[in-house]
Every structure is written in C-alpha cells, then in structure tokens.
Amino acid sequence: MTGEADLRLADARAREAAQTVFDRPLVLTAGAGTGKTSALVARIVAWCTGPGWERAAAAVEAPEVAARVLRRVVAITFTEAAAAEMAERVGQALAGLEAGRIPEGVLEAVLPADPATRSARARALLESLDQLVVRTIHAWCRRLLAAYPLEARVHPAFEIDADESVRADVVREALERSLREEWADGSDAVFADLARAGIGPDVLERVLHEALTAGLPTEALDEDPFNDERVAEFRAGLGTAVDAFEAVDRGRMAQAKKVKRGVAVQQALDATRQALGALDSASGLAACAAALREAWSGGQLDTLRDWSRGTLRKGETAIVGGDAGAYAGVADPLRARLKLAVELDPARFRAIRRALAPLVRRVRSELRTRGVESYDGLLENTARLLEQPGPRARIRAGLDQLLVDEFQDTDRTQCRILRSLALDGDPESRPGLFLVGDPKQSIYGWRSADLAAYEDFVSRVLDAGGESCHLALNFRSVPAILDEVERVMRPAMRYAPGMQPEFASLVPTVDPVDPEARDGRPAVEYWVSWDRRDPAAEPGPLRAAEAAEAEARALASDLSRLRDEGTSLGGVGLLFRGRSDFDVYLAALRAADITYSVEGDRGFYRRREIIEASALVRAVIDPHDSLSLLTWLRSASVGVPDAALLPLWREQLPSLCADLPDARMPSVVAQALERVPSDVPGLERIRGWDRSLVDALDALGALRESFASDTPDVFVEKLRARTAIEATESARFLGAYRLANLDRFFRELIARLEAGDRDPQAVLRGLRTSLRIGQEEEEGRSLAPEGEAVRVLTIHRAKGLDFEHVYLLQAHRETGSRGAKGPFGGECDGRWEYRLDGAPTLGFAQVLERVQRVAEAEQVRTLYVALTRAKRRLVVAASWPAAGAEPKPGSFLSQLAGRSEGVPALEAFVADRLQAGSSGAVQAGAYWRVPALDPAAPPPAAAP
Numbered sequence: 021m022t023g024e025a026d027l028r029l030a031d032a033r034a035r036e037a038a039q040t041v042f043d044r045p046l047v048l049t050a051g052a053g054t055g056k057t058s059a060l061v062a063r064i065v066a067w068c069t070g071p072g073w074e075r076a077a078a079a080v081e082a083p084e085v086a087a088r089v090l091r092r093v094v095a096i097t098f099t100e101a102a103a104a105e106m107a108e109r110v111g112q113a114l115a116g117l118e119a120g121r122i123p124e125g126v127l128e129a130v131l132p133a134d135p136a137t138r139s140a141r142a143r144a145l146l147e148s149l150d151q152l153v154v155r156t157i158h159a160w161c162r163r164l165l166a167a168y169p170l171e172a173r174v175h176p177a178f179e180i181d182a183d184e185s186v187r188a189d190v191v192r193e194a195l196e197r198s199l200r201e202e203w204a205d206g207s208d209a210v211f212a213d214l215a216r217a218g219i220g221p222d223v224l225e226r227v228l229h230e231a232l233t234a235g236l237p238t239e240a241l242d243e244d245p246f247n248d249e250r251v252a253e254f255r256a257g258l259g260t261a262v263d264a265f266e267a268v269d270r271g272r273m274a275q276a277k278k279v280k281r282g283v284a285v286q287q288a289l290d291a292t293r294q295a296l297g298a299l300d301s302a303s304g305l306a307a308c309a310a311a312l313r314e315a316w317s318g319g320q321l322d323t324l325r326d327w328s329r330g331t332l333r334k335g336e337t338a339i340v341g342g343d344a345g346a347y348a349g350v351a352d353p354l355r356a357r358l359k360l361a362v363e364l365d366p367a368r369f370r371a372i373r374r375a376l377a378p379l380v381r382r383v384r385s386e387l388r389t390r391g392v393e394s395y396d397g398l399l400e401n402t403a404r405l406l407e408q409p410g411p412r413a414r415i416r417a418g419l420d421q422l423l424v425d426e427f428q429d430t431d432r433t434q435c436r437i438l439r440s441l442a443l444d445g446d447p448e449s450r451p452g453l454f455l456v457g458d459p460k461q462s463i464y465g466w467r468s469a470d471l472a473a474y475e476d477f478v479s480r481v482l483d484a485g486g487e488s489c490h491l492a493l494n495f496r497s498v499p500a501i502l503d504e505v506e507r508v509m510r511p512a513m514r515y516a517p518g519m520q521p522e523f524a525s526l527v528p529t530v531d532p533v534d535p536e537a538r539d540g541r542p543a544v545e546y547w548v549s550w551d552r553r554d555p556a557a558e559p560g561p562l563r564a565a566e567a568a569e570a571e572a573r574a575l576a577s578d579l580s581r582l583r584d585e586g587t588s589l590g591g592v593g594l595l596f597r598g599r600s601d602f603d604v605y606l607a608a609l610r611a612a613d614i615t616y617s618v619e620g621d622r623g624f625y626r627r628r629e630i631i632e633a634s635a636l637v638r639a640v641i642d643p644h645d646s647l648s649l650l651t652w653l654r655s656a657s658v659g660v661p662d663a664a665l666l667p668l669w670r671e672q673l674p675s676l677c678a679d680l681p682d683a684r685m686p687s688v689v690a691q692a693l694e695r696v697p698s699d700v701p702g703l704e705r706i707r708g709w710d711r712s713l714v715d716a717l718d719a720l721g722a723l724r725e726s727f728a729s730d731t732p733d734v735f736v737e738k739l740r741a742r743t744a745i746e747a748t749e750s751a752r753f754l755g756a757y758r759l760a761n762l763d764r765f766f767r768e769l770i771a772r773l774e775a776g777d778r779d780p781q782a783v784l785r786g787l788r789t790s791l792r793i794g795q796e797e798e799e800g801r802s803l804a805p806e807g808e809a810v811r812v813l814t815i816h817r818a819k820g821l822d823f824e825h826v827y828l829l830q831a832h833r834e835t836g837s838r839g840a841k842g843p844f845g846g847e848c849d850g851r852w853e854y855r856l857d858g859a860p861t862l863g864f865a866q867v868l869e870r871v872q873r874v875a876e877a878e879q880v881r882t883l884y885v886a887l888t889r890a891k892r893r894l895v896v897a898a899s900w901p902a903a904g905a906e907p908k909p910g911s912f913l914s915q916l917a918g919r920s921e922g923v924p925a926l927e928a929f930v931a932d933r934l935q936a937g938s939s940g941a942v943q944a945g946a947y948w949r950v951p952a953l954d955p956a957a958p959p960p961a962a963a964p
Contacts, residue, residue: 171410231844234846330348416449428457463882471519501887512918548898629749723735732773851863
C-alpha cells in the first residue's frame with residue numbers, strides 16, 4: 021500500500037504532466053473526486069496560451085492565431101452535458117486569466133511569464149472560443165463522416181436514427197413486403213413454416229430488432245451453427261462439466277437417503293451421460309436436448325444454483341463438510357451449460373434464421389439507401405474511414421491535441437478510432453493524445469464499455485512511448501467517508517486482468533465534519549432494517565417489501581429532521597440500484613411533504629394514469645385499435661368491470677366503436693348488461709358502469725371529430741374536459757401527483773400533434789415508442805423553490821455528481837437484469853453466438869459467462885461510485901442477513917460484509933442495543949442504527 025506522502029507526490033507530478041507533456045501520449049487515471057475536469061481544462065488553457073499559441077503564430081498572421089489554436093484542439097466527452105460543462109469552464113478559466121487571475125488548477129509556471137501577454141492571449145482566445153471542438157464521440161464521428169462521405173461510403177446527407185423510429189418503420193415495411201411476396205407466389209413458404217411452429221410476425225419483428233441492435237453480421241446468419249464439429253465441442257464441454265462435478269461429489273449426495281435433492285441431481289446426471297452418449301452427430305441434437313429437458317425438469321437446476329451460492333441444507337452440509345466451496349466451484353459451470361442445453365431447439369432456430377437472414381439484408385440495404393445511420397454505425401464507419409491512409413492523414417493534419425474524457429467507458433470500436441488517429445503510423449504526424457479516466461468507475465458494460473479494451477489501449481500507449489500517471493487527492497469527501505471507502509473497497513476490488521482494476525487509495529483534502537454539529541453522529545451511518553415489532557422476539561431481517569417500507573419511513577423521518585434543522589434538502593441524493601421500488605420511497609416522501617425530483621425516470625410512461633391516458637388518445641386516433649379501447653374501458657375513468665368484457669365483445673363492441681357516434685350503443689350496452697353474471701363478487705359496488713360506458717363511447721366519437729377538425733390545443737382541451745380523466749385521478753390516492761403527471765402528458769401531446777403536422781400515424785408511432793422503450797421523462801411533481809428538492813436517481817445516473825448527504829438504499833437487493841431475456845448475443849473466439857426467440861447456438865454459454873463476469877465486476881465498481889458521491893454524510897441502508905447467513909452474492913452486502921475492520925455480529929449487536937434502550941453505536945468508524953418497522957405508526961409529520 022502506497023503511503024500518503026508518495027500519493028501526494030505522484031498526484032503533483034501527474035497534474036504537472038497534464039499541463040506540460042504535449043509531445044507524447046499521456047493517460048491520466050483520476051480517482052473519484054480528484055478533479056479530472058479541472059485537469060482537462062488546465063491542459064487546454066496551458067496548451068492554448070503556451071505551445072499551441074507559439075505553433076499557430078508560426079503558421080498564420082496575428083488575427084487568426086487564436087482561432088487556429090482552438091480549432092486544432094478536439095476534446096471528446098461522454099455526454100452532451102459534460103461537453104457543455106467543459107466548454108463553459110474553459111471560458112471561465114480564460115476570462116479569469118484575462119482579468120489577471122491564475123485559473124484554479126492551472127500552474128503559473130506553464131503560462132507565459134509576462135502577465136500582459138497572458139491577458140492578451142486569453143482575450144483573443146475568448147473571442148474565438150466557438151472554434152474549440154468539444155463534442156461527444158458520436159457527434160465528432162458524425163462531423164468526420166459528413167466531411168468524407170465518399171471515402172466512408174455513407175449517404176452524403178445521412179441522418180441519425182436517434183430513437184430508432186425510422187428503423188422501426190423500415191422493419192415493419194420489410195416484414196409486410198416479405199409477407200405479400202410469399203402470399204403472391206407461394207414459392208418459398210418461410211412464413212407458413214414459422215406459423216406452423218407457432219412463430220408469428222410479431223416474434224419475427226422483435227427478433228429482427230434484436231439482431232439489428234446487436235449488430236449481428238449477415239455472414240453469421242448464413243452459417244449453420246449446428247454442424248457436426250460444433251456439436252462435438254458442445255458434447256465435450258458438457259461432459260467435462262459433469263466429470264468435474266462428480267469428481268468433487270464422489271457420489272456422496274446420492275448415498276444419503278434423506279438428502280433427496282442430491283439423489284435427484286445424481287439421477288439427472290446419469291440421464292445426461294446417457295443422452296450425451298447417444299449424441300454422435302448434429303442430427304441427434306434435438307433428441308439430446310429433449311432428453312436433457314426431461315432429466316432436469318424436476319428443479320435440479322435450482323439445486324445446482326443453491327450449491328453454486330454455497331446455500332446448502334442441513335443434511336447436505338453434514339455430508340459435504342468443508343467441501344462446500346468446492347461444490348460451488350463445480351456446480352456453477354455445470355448449471356450454466358445445462359441451462360443452455362435444455363434451451364436448445366435447432367428446428368426452431370433454423371426456421372427463424374431462414375426468415376431472418378433476408379430480412380436483415382433488406383432492412384440494412386433500405387436504411388443505407390435512405391441515408392439512415394445508428395449510433396453504432398457512426399462509430400464503425402468512422403473506424404473504417406480512419407483505417408484508410410489518405411483520409412487519416414488529412415484529418416491528422418488538422419489536429420494538434422486530442423483529449424478524451426471518461427476513457428474507461430470506451431469500447432473496442434472507439435479504441436480503433438483513437439489508435440488510428442493517435443498511435444499508428446508516423447509519430448511526427450500524430451496529434452498529442454491525453455486520456456482521462458478511472459477504471460474503478462467503469463460501470464457501463466451493458467453499453468459495451470470494455471475494460472479489457474481500456475487496458476489493452478493503455479498498454480499500446482506505453483509501448484508507443486507514452487506515460488501513465490495518477491491523481492489521488494480527493495476534493496469532495498470528508499476523511500471519515502474516504503476511510504470507509506478504503507475499508508469496504510480495498511478487500512472487494514481485487515485486480516483481475518481485463519475485468520477488474522486494482523483499488524487505489526484517495527487522499528482527503530476536505531476538513532472533517534464537526535461531530536457535534538449533528539447530534540454527535542459521525543459522517544458514515546449504516547441502517548439495519550430489522551423487525552422490531554415484537555420486543556420479546558429475536559430481531560431479524562425483514563421480507564423485501566417490509567424492508568423497503570422500514571427504510572422509507574426511516575428516510576422520511578431523517579429528512580424531516582434535517583429540514584427542521586435548516587439543512588437544504590437540495591444537497592441530498594437518494595441512490596438506488598434500480599427503479600423498481602421508487603414508489604415505496606416516494607410515497608413516504610410525499611406523506612412527509614418532502615419535495616423531490618426523480619431524474620431519468622423511465623417509469624413515467626409506465627404509470628397507470630399515463631398508460632390509460634395514452635390508450636385514450638390512441639383509441640381516438642385509431643378507431644381499429646381494440647387493445648387501446650380495452651385499456652381505456654377498464655380504466656378508472658370509465659370503470660367497465662372485467663365480468664362485462666366478454667358480453668360486450670360478443671355484442672361486437674370493438675367493430676361498432678370503429679364508427680362512432682352510433683345511436684345503437686345504449687341498446688348494445690343494455691344487452692351486454694343482461695348477460696353479465698349477477699354473482700360476481702363486488703359487482704354491486706360499481707353499479708352504473710353501463711351508463712358511464714355509454715357516455716365514454718359518446719365522448720370517443722365526439723373527440724374523433726375534434727381531432728379531425730380542431731387545432732391541437734383545442735382538441736386536447738376537449739379531451740381533458742369531455743373525459744374528466746383528471747377529475748377521476750385527482751380523487752385517487754396521491755391525486756396531486758397524478759394530476760401533475762397528466763398535465764405533463766397533455767402538454768407533450770400538444771407538442772407531438774404540432775410537430776407531427778396532424779399526421780395520425782406519426783402521433784401513434786411516437787406514443788407507442790415511448791411506451792415500448794420507457795422513454796426517459798421526469799415524473800410530474802409539485803412546484804418547489806429552486807434547489808430545495810431531494811434528488812432521487814439510480815447510481816448510474818449519479819455518476820459524475822456529488823451530494824452533501826447521500827443515502828444508499830436497499831443495499832441488500834440483488835442485481836436485476838437489464839432486459840428480462842438477457843443478451844441477444846456476441847462475438848466469442850471469432851464467431852458469433854446468439855439466440856433467436858430463446859433458442860441459442862451451441863456456444864451461447866460463453867456469452868452468458870462473459871456477461872455474468874462483467875456484471876459481477878461492475879457490481880463492485882458500482883458500489884465504489886455510490887460511496888464516493890457523498891461529501892459530508894453517507895448513509896447505507898439494508899436488511900442485513902440473519903446470524904450465520906451469507907449475504908446474497910448479487911447484493912452490495914456481499915462487498916460490505918468484507919469490510920477490513922469487520923462487520924459487527926449484527927444479531928448480537930442489535931439485541932444489545934435494544935436491551936440497552938439505544939438504537940445505535942459507533943463501530944469501526946461507522947454508526948450503526950436500527951430503523952423501526954411499525955405499520956400502524958403514522959407517517960412523519962409534515963413541516964408547518
């Protein structure tokens with residue numbers, strides 16, 4: 021472990037190198053809170069006022085020097101917001117320099133010695149600041165492709181399909197065209213074969229989107245992944261996994277008659293060996309997969325999962341003794357291969373692949389013809405462009421310095437781009453390269469960020485004569501928080517090549533918080549959400565829903581206390597791993613009258629009132645959308661009971677609703693009412709639904725007429741008034757927030773209508789896309805003074821931010837999958853492994869294994885990001901496991917349990933605190949406290 025003095029010295033050298041080393045590549049590893057943006061800004065200022073200015077002055081006359089300096093500097097950032105911040109801070113630094121002040125972080129020694137010269141150069145640079153190129157990687161690549169369309173082989177007027185709406189249209193058109201062609205000649209009944217296999221156009225449309233998003237090469241679709249050679253590899257791999265497991269087990273589990281799970285697993289293993297023994301060619305693969313599905317259909321895979329996690333039952337533990345770890349090591353790879361094997365369906369896979377291959381070609385050809393590019397396409401086309409000597413030389417000729425922020429979030433294609441520009445070829449023609457990043461904060465593997473590519477590129481930089489240096493001085497967090505980060509992360513973040521960086525210490529520069537300023541509490545608190553409702557019972561962990569409720573109540577109470585003490589809640593960040601339980605916590609905040617802001621909330625379009633309002637709009641615009649009609653009729657505003665739906669549909673209600681208004685509707689509804697069973701429980705409480713339905717259908721007809729003739733604002737106003745949706749929602753639980761959401765929805769609807777020039781299909785497409793992809797929108801909320809709202813966001817959203825108070829909630833929750841069905845596929849050992857509608861190729865287990873390893877490594881780094889957001893106070897809340905139980909491997913507790921100072925024996929700790937009448941104690945620099953769970957207790961009192 022490097023001493024603090026050495027870290028301070030290395031930090032000073034790194035900051036100096038950032039402002040003086042311009043003739044060779046430089047990689048700056050910037051730990052959390054060490055001021056990486058300041059380092060980037062300082063480098064730009066040092067170059068532009070020093071060596072860059074001198075170089076430009078030798079090439080052009082005085083009035084053009086500043087513009088030439090700036091336009092030959094390119095800074096690449098991760099987001100548009102980061103680009104705007106960097107440009108703004110460069111401007112602020114130059115303005116300070118013009119006024120005679122040395123900008124923060126800039127070394128005076130790197131600036132011109134004469135103050136008048138500094139000021140004059142800064143003034144000239146400010147006047148030409150618009151020439152500075154600060155872009156996201158995609159925006160910069162777009163600029164290059166637009167300058168070299170012929171060399172890049174792209175449409176001269178190409179456009180970016182940002183929301184994939186154009187691709188969705190092309191996919192739908194390609195499917196419809198293919199269907200029409202097959203129906204016309206019947207020569208190649210691809211779709212008929214799919215239909216017989218139960219695969220409809222909707223499945224093929226979804227798979228086509230997945231293949232295009234993943235970048236599946238058309239060449240991969242031309243290959244049959246189930247040939248004899250691949251089958252032999254599969255057989256050998258699964259057989260090896262079985263051998264490894266049985267070498268550890270040695271028949272012990274099956275010998276114990278009381279260990280029924282062990283017997284069942286052994287029987288399944290015997291059947292597996294038999295199935296593999298009969299598998300001698302690709303023709304027998306389907307039968308082998310069927311036999312394996314039958315053999316492992318009794319829950320044995322769940323048993324292997326338990327054993328892989330070290331979760332053994334009492335009898336199993338007695339048998340294996342100290343070999344539990346060895347069982348875990350062999351059960352996990354065996355389960356992974358078996359899980360793939362039971363999903364094999366060669367016939368289904370081939371049927372989909374046969375239909376998919378020509379569709380992928382057709383869609384890609386049409387997109388290219390239209391000049392439509394995806395974000396991934398931008399990068400790939402730019403990489404190919406820069407691999408051509410001519411364009412690369414011309415682009416290099418316009419570059420002096422290339423700076424890249426958040427380099428840890430790059431992927432292999434982006435590294436190809438940077439390598440072509442700044443590492444390959446003649447050293448004299450390369451621009452200066454400056455990379456800033458922190459592999460400990462690489463948490464975007466699901467967006468293709470590749471830590472192995474990062475490490476490989478850094479190695480290439482060093483081989484090219486470059487230098488790597490580190491920033492360690494932290495300007496964000498108080499020492500107590502950094503001490504806790506060290507205790508938690510050093511044992512958790514162990515180096516693994518291409519997968520996990522080594523932990524590096526952070527040196528505090530912020531003064532400690534006065535413990536007396538907050539009731540004597542230190543800067544770090546752990547909240548243990550355990551059941552305390554029965555004083556006579558042993559305290560213990562809660563079920564997931566109760567734990568969320570306990571944390572939410574404790575959180576609202578603590579925030580109320582801060583507010584009462586005069587603390588600004590605008591400096592509070594509530595961090596979650598995912599959005600699934602936001603509502604539990606938001607409800608507690610509302611009850612305590614605490615204003616909040618939900619950032620990047622994909623749940624907006626999934627809220628019930630928005631789903632129902634969207635269904636209403638779609639039913640108005642598209643008279644034949646029976647699904648939207650059904651959603652609207654079942655809504656709280658109409659209230660048709662489910663028991664009435666079948667009678668209404670038998671009366672042909674959907675077809676009649678396609679042509680409204682219809683004078684027959686009252687009699688149709690009356691006839692359906694007579695057919696509704698009278699013994700349905702609760703039906704008597706919603707008498708009058710038939711009259712509400714007739715009125716709703718009458719309103720639907722009137723709104724269709726309004727949509728055809730009125731302006732957007734008039735139409736939306738009539739829709740709101742005629743349906744009374746807002747009146748209904750305001751009477752429901754949390755009505756004020758429902759109204760705020762609906763108000764936002766209707767304002768967005770007017771904007772859609774005006775932007776779409778009243779094109780019904782454009783409006784429908786926009787609504788369906790928003791609902792399908794969960795478009796990011798902030799939840800509607802009550803107005804509050806600027807900066808007084810608690811910020812609610814995921815850890816990924818919080819990256820790059822910091823807060824006075826951070827509450828990391830639900831640390832006991834396991835990682836959720838980013839996509840219920842997992843990855844589509846990826847390249848492994850030079851070939852693509854993927855799955856089509858759940859049917860995988862034989863090597864798909866490699867994709868899953870890689871995804872799992874990345875997820876496990878990122879879980880550690882995500883915790884690091886969360887802990888290092890706090891400036892003054894850090895609260896970690898969790899329902900800790902019971903005595904002797906291990907934390908769930910996919911939870912933050914699995915890292916927290918390994919704190920260097922040791923986690924207290926919580927069951928004993930909690931019992932001691934309760935008996936002593938106290939709720940917490942200081943242990944190893946952290947304060948442990950036990951929030952109460954009392955469902956009968958009233959919510960925290962609102963502030964007056």
